[in-house]
Amino acid sequence: MPAKESSSPLARWTRDGEQVVLAVSGDWRRGGVAPKIQGKAADAPPARYVTDDLGDFDSTLPAFILSHLRTVAKPGDDAKPSLDGLPPDLRGLMELALAVPEEAEAHQVPTDASEITKLGKTSLNVWASVRSVAEFTGLSVLALGRFATGRARFRSRDFWVVVQECGAQALPIVSLISFLIGLILAFVGNVQLASFGASLYVADLVGIAMVREMGVVMTAIIMSGRTGAAFAAHLGSMKANQEIDALKTFGFDPFDFLVLPRLLALVLMMPLLTLYANAVGIFGGMLVGAAVGIPPVLYWNETVATVSLTTASLGVFKSFFFGAVIAMSGCLQGMHAGNSSAAVGEATTRAVVASITGIIVLDSGFAAIFTVLDI
């Protein structure tokens, strides 16, 4: 490269008769001064270039020339613009850049549609997701049917791994949360009940609230954040990685192979976790009771006398359904995720939101039904 002393970059447009001439000089460096442009940029590609005073250059110079060529290029004109006068290395780069014509259709990607079109698209999307939930539920029932008749194929190892993940490994967090919930219920209850001198009824309050609602709902919310999200992320990356396609081409039903073990494991583990959460919550209440002067034995007797077997089984009954909701929304979003890492993140978010919403809606439904049935 000639001209070692740094000089400011300059582009000059001139006309030689009918022909457009572009003279470039100086050092075109990214970190240097911004290039100066003299004369009015022509509306035609330069017929030749003058580069006698051109110093060092990096990508900014070919980018400048290419940008001009692209602006003045007429649609449908495939003639290669002249590169006369460019030094060989720059000429080589320009030839390379111009070798593949611009993809004209490629530019027409995202167009801003009208509000009505957007509304229509949103409604169709909502309908499509309702349909996909219904379809997925149907597929799950069919898969359970196949499992019951022994025709579903999956590796029992997978099942036990999921059981461990969403069973034993969830115990620490479930313990902590339900212990604290029991503690909070007892504290808040005691403040109110103590003013009537009825502190002992804290045991009733904690017992019934835990086994009927709080134990199962808190466990379900923990599990949807912990396990539902993990299902969605795992299956989503498997999809992005074509692992699910690979299962299909070996004749495995991805539904049986991936969804069924997760669904079964969570539906089996949720009731156990719920029972455990109930016990830990009651223990938390008992500690608060001891602190405010209710002897543990008395607290225990009061709890046992109030919490009937029916009440206790209501929470456990609900936990089967919550487990199914968590597993299905996690797997559904994972199986329907897009093919990029961003899509996996979106799928995980949707799985957690959908399962928590589902749990709360289902729980209020159960509350209404149990009230009508008077249990």
Added chain:
Amino acid sequence: MNQPPETAAKAKITVRDLTMAYDSFVVMRDLNFEVAEKDIFIIMGGSGCGKSTLLRHLIGLHEPAQGSIFYGNENFTAASPEDRVEFIKRFGVMYQSGALWSSLTLAENIALPLEENTALPPRTIRDLVSYKLALVGLSGYEDYYPAQISGGMNKRAGIARAMALDPEILFLDEPGAGLDPLSSRRLDDLILRLRDSLGSTIVIVTHELASIFAVANNSIFLDTVTRTQGAIGNPSELRDHSENPAVRLFLRRGEASEPSSASPS
């Protein structure tokens, strides 16, 4: 050992006694080689021999178990994290599968390093982005997301992003894999032109023989069996004259005899 040996004064990259290991598993030991300025240097060897691992060592994603890597006369291995950032700004890296950021469009992928590292006005950045995409034959795909284009296009866009800052040293991990022969040929052409026009030093991990003979002027062969370097030199010469039979076999696709149409470039 803070200075590379005197003989290597003009080398762009100097590797001294490098041992690569994952925990206690030694991948390669005692690697010693230099990459001269404006070299197109090929790292080759059988599958799983540690080609990509060597590349990861060179760009600082993996720490050597032993030995050092020098850029010019500066020790990269011993540099502090802050100094390393300065080294890394001089590199451009293309990863095996492109590794484009999936939440950004192609244009944004290339513009991000420019926006963060330079004070260029948006218009210039846009021109630079179009130019880099044009170089790899992707003009017009500015607003596409990586998930919307094919694997080969992702790869080319990855090269465009690696070139965003006109790096002194370009590292390409398997650039030709998954490309059709014509695109692969174009890529070789691009690599040669980049070296000639921008004076970049280019380090390529590959085992595509056609590309190796087309572009390389120096190379290192990693031997899976002995777990060290099998040979260093120009691939065409190694093919015909290497003393290591494994190297000759590799460069002749397993044919022991002289190939009938030897065409070193």
